[in-house]
Amino acid sequence: MSxxxxxxxxxxxxxxxxxxxxxxxxxxxxxxxxxAFSFNDxxxxxxxxxxxxxxxxxxxxxxxxxxxxxxxxxIAAISTVVSLILGALVAVACWRFxxxxxxxxxxxLALPIVVPEICMGVAMLVFFSRVMPWPDDLPWPxxxxxxxxxxxxxxxxxxAVIVRARLASFNRELEEAAxxxxxxxxxxxIDVLVPHMKPALIAGALLAxxxxxxxxxxxxxxxxxxxxxxxxxxxxxxxxxxTPEVNAASTLLIVVTVLLxxxxxxxxxxxxxxxxxxx
Amino acid sequence: MxxxxxxxxxxxxxxxxxxxxxxxxxxxxxNEFFALLGPSGCGKTTLLRMLAGLEVPTxxxxxxxxxxxxxxxxxxxxxxxVFQSYAVFPHMTVEQNVGYGLRIDGVAKAERAxxxxxxxxxxxxxxxxxxxxxxxSGGQRQRVALARALVKRPRVLLLDEPLSALDAKLREAMRxxxxxxxxxxxxxxxxVTHDQDEALAMACRCGVMNKGxxxxxxxxxxLYEYPANRFVADFIGSVNLFEGRxxxxxxxxxxxxxxxxxxxxxxxxxxxxxxxxxxALRPEKIELHHREEGAPPPAPAGTPDGANLLAGTVRHYSYxxxxxxxxxxxxxxxxxxxxxxxxxxxxxxxxDYDQPVWLSWSxxxxxxxxx
Numbered sequence: 001m002s003x004x005x006x007x008x009x010x011x012x013x014x015x016x017x018x019x020x021x022x023x024x025x026x027x028x029x030x031x032x033x034x035x036a037f038s039f040n041d042x043x044x045x046x047x048x049x050x051x052x053x054x055x056x057x058x059x060x061x062x063x064x065x066x067x068x069x070x071x072x073x074x075i076a077a078i079s080t081v082v083s084l085i086l087g088a089l090v091a092v093a094c095w096r097f098x099x100x101x102x103x104x105x106x107x108x109l110a111l112p113i114v115v116p117e118i119c120m121g122v123a124m125l126v127f128f129s130r131v132m133p134w135p136d137d138l139p140w141p142x143x144x145x146x147x148x149x150x151x152x153x154x155x156x157x158x159x160a161v162i163v164r165a166r167l168a169s170f171n172r173e174l175e176e177a178a179x180x181x182x183x184x185x186x187x188x189x190i191d192v193l194v195p196h197m198k199p200a201l202i203a204g205a206l207l208a209x210x211x212x213x214x215x216x217x218x219x220x221x222x223x224x225x226x227x228x229x230x231x232x233x234x235x236x237x238x239x240x241x242x243t244p245e246v247n248a249a250s251t252l253l254i255v256v257t258v259l260l261x262x263x264x265x266x267x268x269x270x271x272x273x274x275x276x277x278x279x
Numbered sequence: 280m281x282x283x284x285x286x287x288x289x290x291x292x293x294x295x296x297x298x299x300x301x302x303x304x305x306x307x308x309x310n311e312f313f314a315l316l317g318p319s320g321c322g323k324t325t326l327l328r329m330l331a332g333l334e335v336p337t338x339x340x341x342x343x344x345x346x347x348x349x350x351x352x353x354x355x356x357x358x359x360x361v362f363q364s365y366a367v368f369p370h371m372t373v374e375q376n377v378g379y380g381l382r383i384d385g386v387a388k389a390e391r392a393x394x395x396x397x398x399x400x401x402x403x404x405x406x407x408x409x410x411x412x413x414x415x416s417g418g419q420r421q422r423v424a425l426a427r428a429l430v431k432r433p434r435v436l437l438l439d440e441p442l443s444a445l446d447a448k449l450r451e452a453m454r455x456x457x458x459x460x461x462x463x464x465x466x467x468x469x470x471v472t473h474d475q476d477e478a479l480a481m482a483c484r485c486g487v488m489n490k491g492x493x494x495x496x497x498x499x500x501x502l503y504e505y506p507a508n509r510f511v512a513d514f515i516g517s518v519n520l521f522e523g524r525x526x527x528x529x530x531x532x533x534x535x536x537x538x539x540x541x542x543x544x545x546x547x548x549x550x551x552x553x554x555x556x557x558x559a560l561r562p563e564k565i566e567l568h569h570r571e572e573g574a575p576p577p578a579p580a581g582t583p584d585g586a587n588l589l590a591g592t593v594r595h596y597s598y599x600x601x602x603x604x605x606x607x608x609x610x611x612x613x614x615x616x617x618x619x620x621x622x623x624x625x626x627x628x629x630x631d632y633d634q635p636v637w638l639s640w641s642x643x644x645x646x647x648x649x650x
Binding site for chain 2: 176182196
C-alpha cells in the first residue's frame with residue numbers, strides 16, 4: 001500500500017485483516033460445514049457426494065422431529081412471555097422500592113444465572129418427581145408445564161438483570177411529569193416507564209427465547225417420553241447415527257433464530273437511537 | 280387585597296434530622312410571577328415540589344385556591360410543572376407531548392387538536408408538531424415542556440430552574456418571553472432559580488431562601504435596596520459589609536463606628552443602640568475621588584465632618600465596558616468594591632493602579648442590618 005493508514009483505518013493494515021478473517025473462520029466454519037452438509041446426497045455425513053434437498057424433505061416427513069420442533073417453539077414462546085412479565089416486574093420492584101433483605105433478594109435472583117445447569121437440571125428432576133409431580137396425562141400444551149416452569153426459572157433472571165440495567169438510566173422527572181399532567185401511577189408506568197424499558201424488553205425476550213429454544217441439560221431432566229423438545233430429539237437421533245437429516249433440522253433452527261434476532265435487533269436499534277437522542 | 284391564591288402555612292420538610300424546608304409561611308397572589316431564589320441546596324426546589332404534590336410536607340399545610348392540598352396527589356392538583364430537565368417524553372412527537380395531559384383528561388379529539396395548536400402557537404413552535412424530541416434543540420424542548428404544562432390551563436405554573444440549561448443568549452431572550460407568556464395567559468407563575476439576575480428581571484416578587492428558611496419576601500427593588508439581613512444583602516448583587524457599633528441613634532439620624540470608618544445614616548435604627556450592626560454599601564453607591572497631597576477631602580452633603588469618608592488606594596480594577604469595578608484597599612487592609620459607570624467616552628480622568636483615592640457616600644446609601 002502506498003498511502004499511509006490513518007490512525008483509525010484499522011482495516012488498512014494487513015495483519016489486522018488477516019486476524020479478522022481468522023476470527024470469522026473460527027466462529028463460522030463449523031456452522032457453515034453443518035449447513036453445507038445438510039445438502040449432502042449421502043447417508044453419511046463425512047464425504048460430499050452431491051447436492052440434494054432430500055434431507056429437508058425427510059425433516060418435514062419426520063413427525064417425531066416436527067412434534068419436537070413444535071414443542072420447543074411452544075415452550076420457548078410461553079416461557080418467554082412469562083419470563084418477560086415476571087423479570088420486568090422484579091426489575092421495577094428492585095429499582096423502585098426499598099424493602100428488608102433487598103440485597104439478599106437481588107443476590108438470590110442472580111443465582112439461576114450462575115448455578116451450573118446440570119445442578120439446576122437435577123434439582124428440577126427431584127422437584128418434579130418428589131415435591132410437585134407434574135401429572136403426565138394432561139392434554140398437549142399443558143403436558144409441557146414442567147419444562148415451561150423449569151425454563152421460566154432460568155430465563156427470567158436474565159430479563160430482570162437486563163431491564164434493571166436499563167432502568168438505571170431512566171429520568172425520574174419523566175414519570176413525575178406524566179403524573180403532574182394527570183396520569184395515575186398505572187398510566188405513568190404504561191405511558192412512560194414501559195416505552196423506556198422497551199429496548200431492554202426486546203433484548204430480554206430474545207435472550208429468554210433462545211435460552212429456552214436451545215436448552216438441553218435442564219430439559220433433558222424434566223422432559224417425559226411424550227414431551228421431547230428439539231435439542232433432546234436431535235440428541236437421541238445422533239445416538240443412532242449422524243445423518244444429514246440432523247444437519248437439515250439444525251439449519252432450519254439456525255434460520256429461525258437468526259431471523260428472530262435480526263428482527264429484535266432492528267426494533268431495538270431504532271428504539272435506542274430514539275431514546276438516547278431524546279435525552 | 281383579594282385572598283392569595285397559594286397559602287403556605289408553617290410548612291417544613293425533614294429528611295431524617297435534616298430540615299430541607301424549615302417552617303415556611305408564604306402567600307402568593309393570583310396572576311403573580313413569583314420567584315424562589317437561593318443558593319443550591321437551600322430547599323427552594325423541595326418547596327416547589329411540595330406545591331406540585333411530588334413531595335409531602337412533614338408539617339404544615341398548603342392551600343391552593345382555598346383548598347387544602349395535603350393528601351391530594353399530583354395528578355389531582357390544579358398545578359402543572361416545567362421540570363428542570365424538561366422531561367419531554369422522548370417516544371412521543373411534539374404534538375403528542377403537548378396533548379398528553381388533555382388525552383389523560385379525556386378531552387375530545389377535536390378540542391384537543393385545537394388547544395394543542397393554540398399552545399404551540401403561544402410558545403412559537405408551530406410547524407414542528409410532528410417532530411420527535413431528538414430533532415429539537417434544547418430551547419425548543421423547553422418550549423414543548425412549557426406548552427405541555429400550559430395547555431392544561433392550570434391555576435399555577437411551576438418552573439424549576441427553567442433557564443439554567445440554555446446558553447446565555449437564549450436565556451436572555453427566554454426571560455422576556457416567559458414574562459410575555461405569563462402576561463398573556465394570566466396564570467400564576469412560581470419559579471425556582473439560583474440566578475439572582477433571572478429572579479430580579481422576571482419576578483413581581485421574590486422569596487429568598489437559605490438553609491431551608493425563608494429569609495425575605497419582597498419586590499426585586501426592595502430586596503436590593505432594603506435587604507432584611509446580611510445573607511440577602513450579600514446574595515443579591517454585590518455589597519460591601521461594614522461591621523460596627525451603633526453609637527448614636529436618633530429619630531432622623533444614626534452613626535455607626537466601623538473598622539476605621541464612621542458611617543452616618545439619615546434615618547433612625549430602631550432597637551439596637553450600643554449593639555453590633557452592619558452597614559451594607561452597594562458598590563455603585565460609593566463615589567471615587569482623586570486624593571492629592573494638600574487638597575482637602577471631599578465632603579459628602581448632609582454629613583458631619585469626617586463621616587462617610589474613607590481614604591484608600593486602587594489595588595485592582597476590571598474594565599467591563601459599560602462600567603468599571605475598582606477594588607480599593609482602605610486603611611487597615613480592608614478591601615472595598617466600587618463601581619463606576621463609564622458615562623463619557625473621553626475626558627474622563629480614570630483611576631489607575633496604586634493611585635490614592637477618597638471614597639465617599641451619601642447618608643441615604645448604607646442599609647443598616649441588625650442580623
